[in-house]
Amino acid sequence: MGALPGSFREVLMSEQPTLAQVAAAAGVSPATASRVLTGSVRVSTSTRRQVYDAVSRMGYVRHRAPRGSAARTAADGVTAVICDHLPRLFSEPYYARLLSAAGNVIAEHGTHLMVTTVTPNSSTLPALSGAVLIVGARERHPLAIKLSTSGVPVRNIGRPPHDLKLPYADVDNLDGGRQAAEHLLLSGRRSVAAIGGPPSLPAARDRLDGLVRTLQAAGHGEVPVAYGDFTAASGTHAMQWLLRHAPGLDAVFAASDLMAAGAIQALRRAGRRVPADVAVIGFDDAPVARHTVPAKAAAEPGGAAVANTSTAVWMDRIAAIAGSSSVMGLRAHLDEAVRQDAANGATPLTIQVVIYDLPNRDCSALASNGELLIAENGLNRYKAEYIDPIATILRDPAYANLRIVTIVEPDSLPNLVTNLSFPKCAEANSTGAYVEGVQYALNKLHAIPNVYTYVDAAHHAWLGWDSNFGPSVNLFHTTVAGTTAGVDSVDGFIVNTANYSATKEPHFTIDTLVNGTSVRQSRWVDWNYYVDESSFAKALRDALIAKGFKQGLGMLIDTSRNGWGGAARPGAASTSTDVNTFVNESRVDRRTHAGNWCNQSGAGLGARPAASPEAGLDAYVWIKPPGESDGASSDIPNDEGKKFDRMCDPTYTGNNLNGNNMSGALGNAPLSGRWFSAQFRELVQNAYPPLS
Template sequence: MRPVLSRGLTAAAAFALVSGLGVAAATSASAAAGCQVSYSVNQWNTGFTGTVNVTNLGDPISGGWNVAWTFAGNQRVTQGWSATISQSGTRVTATNPSWSTTIGTGASVNFGFNADYSGTNTAPASFALNGVTCTGSTTGGPSTPPTSNPPPAGNKADNPYAGARGYVNPEWKAKAEGEPGGTRVSNNPTAVWMDRIAAIAGSTGSSSNGSMGMRAHLDAALAQGAGYIQFVIYNLPGRDCAALASNGELGPADLPRYKSEYIDPIAAIQADAKYASLRIINIIEIDSLPNLVTNTSGQAGATSQCDTMKANGGYVNGIAYALQKLGALPNTYNYMDAAHHGWIGWDSNFNPVADLMKSTVQASGSLNNVAGFITNTANYSALTEPYFTVGTTVGGTSVRQSKWVDWNQYVDELSFAQAFRSRLVSIGFPSNIGMLIDTSRNGWGGSARPARASTSTTVDTFVNESRIDRRIHAGNWCNQSGAGLGERPRSAPASGIDAYVWVKPPGESDGSSSLIPNNEGKGFDQMCDPNYTGNARNGNSRTGALPNAPISGAWFSAQFRELMANAYPPLT
C-alpha cells in the first residue's frame, strides 16, 4: 500500500544535440540510406549520463547496427545500457544488443551510458551508423522524415498511453542494468517520483533522490523520442498519515508551501511549450484521500495525523489545487490514486472513497481535470486470481468468509479497478475515464505460485492453496518477500483500463527494516521490520517484509533480484 520516494545525485546542466546520421544498410546502389540522431546529456561536476536516440530515415537495417562517434575532450564511458559500448582513446562505438538487430524505416533505437570527464563536456560533432557519416537526409533514394508521436491537438487523447512510447528513466535503467539479468527489464518505462520540493530542480549529494530534476527528465524524454512521461506528484502536507516510512517534508499546516513552492513550479515547467509534443501523465498523491475514510476516528486503523488532515482539509484542498493547475494544461493527464482492493474493497469503504474522489475533483473546478484513476500503486495485489473468484464457494461456504478474503467484495485488482471505474461513472464522472493498474510487483511467480485450484473442501485451506498473492496478509505493503514483477507496461490491456504501468520503479525500497537516520524526512515504520508481529490494519499478522532494507526510495538490490526471479509472466 505504501509507495516509495524518489532518487539521488543531481544534474547540474543538460543539453541536446540533434544531427543526421547515415545508414550503411543499402543492398544496391539505389537503396536509400539516412537517419537522424538526438544526443542529450545530464551532467554534474565530474560525470554525466548520455542518451542517444537513432531514427532510421532510409531502407530497413537488418543483421545488426553500430553507432560511432568521437569525443572532443577527455570523456570516458564507464557504463552503458541497451548497447555494448567500447572506447579506444576518444573513439566510441555502441553495438546493438542481441535483442535489437534491426531498425525499420522510420523506426528508432536508443541507448545510454554513464561517463566521467573534466574540463568542458563538449558534445560530439557528428555520429555514424554502420560506418556512414550522418547527412541529415537519405542518399540513393527519396528522403523519409523521422516518425514520432504527434503532439496532442485540440482535445486531449482519450488514452494518453495508446500509440505512444513511454519514457525510460536513465537513472533507474542504470541501476537495473547494474544487476545480473537487469537488461531484460531495463527498457520498461517507469514513473519519476517528485517526492519533495528539491526533487523538482534536482539535488546533489548521496541522497536516494535522483540527480535529474523535472526539466532534465522532460528533456531526456524528448531526446528519446518518447510519447509520454509519467510523474508522481507526491508531497502533500502531512503526507501518508497512516504510516511513517513515506512521511514527507511538509507538516500538516504547510498547505501554502505545497501550493506555492511545489505545485506552482511543477505547473510552470510542464507548461513550457518546449514539451508540447509530450503527453505528461501526473499520478496525483498516492496514499492520501482513502486514509480519510479508513484511518480516521471510528476506524480500526485510526491515527491522530489522519484525523488532523481530515479536519484541516489539507489533503482535499491540496489535491484540488494540483488538479486545477495541472489539469488546465493542454498536454497533461491527471490520474488520482484510488488505493487497491485490499484497502477499499469492502462496502463500507468502496462508495465513500468514490464519493470523496468526486467531491475533491469538483473542488478543482471540473470533473474533466482528471483523465482517470490508478490502483495498486506501490502495492502487491495480484492482477487476477485465476483459480477462484469472489463468487466461488467451497463446501457450500463462500470464499468471502475465508480469513484471507475477509468479506471483501473483490479478490484481485483487475475486477476491483473495473468495478471502481463503473462506480465513478455512475456518480457523474465522464464515461471515458480510464483506470491504470500498477503491475510492477504483483506477478507472484516462482516455485510458490499455485498451478491449479486446491482440492480442499475447507474454505481457508482452499483459498490459501489456490491464491496467487502469496502475502501473509493483504494489508502487508512493505518490501514483500516472494513478490515478482508483474505484467509489463502496455496500453489498453482490458476493458476500462488505459494501461498497466510501472509507477513504482522495481528495486526501490518501501522503507527500512530498522531505524536509519536520514535527512529526507523518512521515518521507520514497523511494517517494514520482518520481526514485527503486526497491528489491526494487517490482522495482527507478521509483516512478510524482506530483511536488511534501506530507507524508502533507496536501491534495494536483493529485492530487485527477487522480483526478477519471481516475475510472472516469467522473464526470458
C-alpha cells in the first residue's frame, strides 16, 4: 500500500490570506501582527498566541523575505527539516527513501539537498537557505507554524497537522486504508483489528480512518485498535495487546510495514500461523515487506495458497548479512528458522541460503550486476567482508540443529565457458577470480557440519550443447577438486536457478522424430541435446560422477517459476508433420526463445518443493522467490549496482544469444529483487500443477 515520495501528489494553495486578514482574525492591528511574525520581543505572550492561532487557522504564508535579507529561492538549495530525533533519521527507512527520492529530483534541477533535524516539539528555527521541506511535523508543531510565516518557500511532506494550510505533497492515505479493508473483506476475514500509527500524525489518522470507515460500512462493529510509533518493536507490543483483548481476530491492518513485521513476529510466538490463522497487511511498500515471511505473497489474490512455501534467503550484497531495522539479516532469518524448528518435531528444519556476491557478478548480464569489482580489490573483499562473516554466523552453535543448504554463486562458472566475449567475464577468467572465489566459499562452508553446498550449473538452454556441456563438466571438476576437501566439498549441483525452463516436456523427448526428422533440428531445440531440466540434470550428474565426483552426488532443480500452466499449456502432442510446428504446438515452455530469462510473460508457479521427486534428484526447490523481479524493464537509478538490461525490456527485439527474438519480458518491472505484483499474479494464474 502507499507510494514512494516520487509519486506524491502536489497540492498547492490558492487565494492565500493577507496579513491584514490575519490581524483582524486575531483582534490586533496589522502592525502588531507583523511584529509577532518578525519575532519582536515587544509583544505579550497572549497576543503572540492569538496571532499564531490565526495563522494556523487561516494558513497564512509570508511571501516576502525579511527586510535586509536576500530572497530565498530553490536555487539556494533545499533544506529538509526532519521533525524527529536524530537517531530515527538513520534507523527509520521512510526517511532514507524519501530523502533519496527528493535528492535525486532536486539534483536534476541543478541544486542540492541539505538535511537537518529538530526535536518533535522544538520551536527553534534552524539556519536555512533556500526552500524548505518539512517532514514528520506532528499536531500543532510550533516549527511548522513558524516556518509558514517565515517568508521561506515551504512544502510539507504529508497533509499538515491541525489544518495548518501549508502547501503539501501526499499520498491518499485514506484510500489506502479503504483498499486494505476491502482486500481483507474480499479474502473472507471477519474479525479485523488494527495497529495505528501516532494519532498526532495526519497520515496515521487517515490510514486508520480509511480502514475503519470501510469496515463499518460493511457491517462490522467496533474495530479493536492498538497504537504504535511506526517501529517494528511497537508493532510487536501492539500485537501482543490485541491478542489479549481480541483473541478471536483473523486479520490485522498495520499502518506501516515495519509495524506489520513486528506484528508477524508476535503472532508466530503466540502460535498463530500467518496468513492461515491471521492475515496481516501493512502500508508503505517498505523494503522489510520483501523480506518478511510470508512477504508480499499473502496480500496478493490467491497468494495465501503458497505464502508459507519455503524459498531461499538471498545474501546478494555485504549489507544483507547484517540486515537493518527494516530488512532481516542472516542471523534474523536463522533465528526465525530455529523458532520454526522447535515446532517441527524430530525432523530438522531446512533453510536455503544463496551465496551471491562474487566480484564481477553475473558478468554477462546487467540487471543483477553486484557491488564488487575485480579491479577494485573485489576478490579480497569477497573473502574478508562477505564469505568470512557468513561462515562465522552459520558456525554458531545456536544453529547446529538446522540443515543449512547453500546455493553457491548462480550464473558464475558457466559464464567462463560461454561468455568470454564479455569484458567482465574475460577478466573473471584471466584473473581466476571466479574459480578462486568459489573455492574459498566451498572451503569455508563445507567445514561446517550442518551446511550443505550446491554449486550452480546453469540450465539446459545454456549448457545443453556438447560444445558447452563437456567444458562445463571439466570446469566444475577442476574448480571443486582444487578445494581443501576436493570433490567432497560439494554435496551437489543445482540447475535452473531463477530460470523458467520446464522441468519436463511431457509431449516429446530429445529422441522424438517428426516425419523422420529429429526434434533437435527444430528452431526451438536448435540442436541442443536436452529439451528440459530433468533430463539435463540427470545427464549432468552422470557426467560429473564419471569425471570423479562421488556416487552420492545430489542434484536440485529450481521449480519456482517453470510451471507453464494456464490456457496456453498444450494438453497433448501436436499432430503436425512439420518439425517446427510440432515442437511449437507441443512444448509446454511457451517462451519465444529458450534463452529468454527476464520476467517471462505467461510463466507459472512450478512443482512445489519436494524431496527425492525422482531418481537422481535430491529435491525440487524454490530458490527464486516467486514475485521478485528479475530486472527493471527500464533504466532505474539505484545504489545496488544493478543496471538496465535490454532483455528485461518488452520492446527489445533480441540479440544473437536469443536468436534475435523478442525478449518476452513483462513491462513495468521494478529492479531485480523488488516485488513485482503483476508477475506474481500471473505466476499464480498459470501455476502447474494448479493451486488447489
